[in-house]
Amino acid sequence: MRDGNTSGTPLGGDATGSSGRPADPGSVHVILGGRKTRVVLTGEIDAELGPDLIEAAAEAEDAGRPVEVDARYVSFMDSTGVAFLARLASRCEGRLVLIRPPDLVRFLIDVTAIREVLDVTDTDPGVDPTTPSDDPA
DSSP: OOOTTSOOOOTTOOSBOTTSSBOOOOEEEEEEOSSOEEEEEEEEESGGGHHHHHHHHHHHHHHTSEEEEEEEEEEEEOHHHHHHHHHHHHHSEEEEEEESOOHHHHHHHHHTTGGGGEEEESSOOOOOOOOGGGOOO
8 A cells, every 4th residue: 555655746747736735645554353444545535546545445345344434634535536435335345434534525425426325424433453363253
């Protein structure tokens, strides 16, 4: 997965994001718990992060557990991020839960109508402390 140590700036490009502010490199991390999977998104969720999002969605899907996406630190999202959320909502176990999305993400899920297939919460249920290997079942 890509993180803040990855430049995110194309060769010869500048370091400003779509808003004209300095770019905030996006990242996606998957945390596999015994009962649920958490995906944490930060920074700019755009086409540059696309391959990492595909990999994260496959990992979350393969885990076969309910999925929650912590979006509180997303600073920008385009259709790539919306497609990622739609994929998770349609392929993962149970209903997708979106945790503390910023206003931009709320707008995107409303205007694209994917809010109908996911739940939004402003309360963080916490990371599942049980790792899959600790699961007694």
